[in-house]
């Protein structure tokens with residue numbers, strides 16, 4: 001486990017955050033700009049000192065104010081990938097990669113040069129200098145450099161933020177593969193739910209310096225809704241599903257979850273693959289009877305769990321579809337006309353055209369022991 005409980009005042013801003021996450025897979029630190037995400041990972045890395053608190057990795061304290069423990073950065077064995085890579089400009093890619101590796105005693109080096117270079121596909125770049133690399137290539141080298149220090153924990157601060165969509169798409173699969181390839185837990189700072197959907201096992205929600213929720217991504221995203229941490233347009237749910245089949249003629253992929261089937265824009269994942277799909281509340285409607293003639297491709301029964309207070313004439317409603325949380329957003333007028341209330345069984349309607357590739361991410365959860373769940 002990674003246990004973090006830190007307090008630190010920096011100017012007018014106070015961090016007072018506590019959370020625990022499995023020391024396996026990817027833990028995303030998510031929240032608005034200025035919520036304290038970077039401050040927290042800087043304290044884990046040893047770049048910033050908490051005023052008080054404790055940080056421990058698998059029971060080993062990295063910092064403990066009560067016991068006066070404050071391991072220097074190098075003794076923490078934590079790798080750090082910054083937004084902008086920060087490669088040494090005067091060194092070749094090879095020299096950048098081996099720089100960190102040499103600082104680690106040979107006996108502690110558990111990750112090999114060839115394995116990292118192969119996994120990140122950077123072999124053709126080894127003799128170039130950073131100025132001759134694209135943004136995505138630089139970030140892959142920065143990830144490689146951090147990995148070659150054989151860290152016990154890898155911290156990544158929005159490593160894709162400086163990249164355009166194409167480059168993001170190029171680097172993201174490498175990041176997603178790291179926990180499986182190298183069994184290193186990752187703490188990943190992001191304010192993009194799309195990235196989190198594709199990468200993270202655990203989600204820690206930061207708000208105004210505090211960790212307001214922590215847990216499996218699906219659970220926390222469902223709760224994010226009412227926390228004010230998401231813009232209204234982004235609010236919704238994340239479902240874990242399995243690819244059932246492809247409908248090539250209609251350019252759709254059919255996903256199965258305990259509550260039913262969902263058709264999404266055609267994706268490349270094979271049948272049987274586990275994928276997550278993000279369904280925004282604004283894409284979900286409610287009917288009292290299953291519609292007989294409608295364009296909605298996705299209709300499944302669900303029970304109303306709670307109704308949020310109306311805002312600007314709209315009501316967000318949490319539904320339970322065979323254990324999966326789904327949010328619907330309808331007008332308060334429709335809500336009144338239909339006399340919706342907790343406990344009522346209704347039918348959720350979701351437009352397939354709304355569910356694009358950006359909303360679907362392959363995801364193989366990592367267990368606490370580092371094993372990756374099949375499929």
Ligand SMILES: Nc1ncnc2c1ncn2[C@@H]1O[C@H](COP(=O)(O)OP(=O)(O)OP(=O)(O)O)[C@@H](O)[C@H]1O
Nearest residue numbers: 010011012013032033034035036037038039040191
């Ligand atoms: N050294 C410092 N001294 C004073 N204030 C600081 C210092 N470092 C950060 N802050 C303030 O602390 C707050 C949290 O900053 P932090 O960088 O941790 O947020 P963040 O969630 O990572 O934001 P972003 O998503 O924009 O990177 C901000 O208000 C910032 O201005």
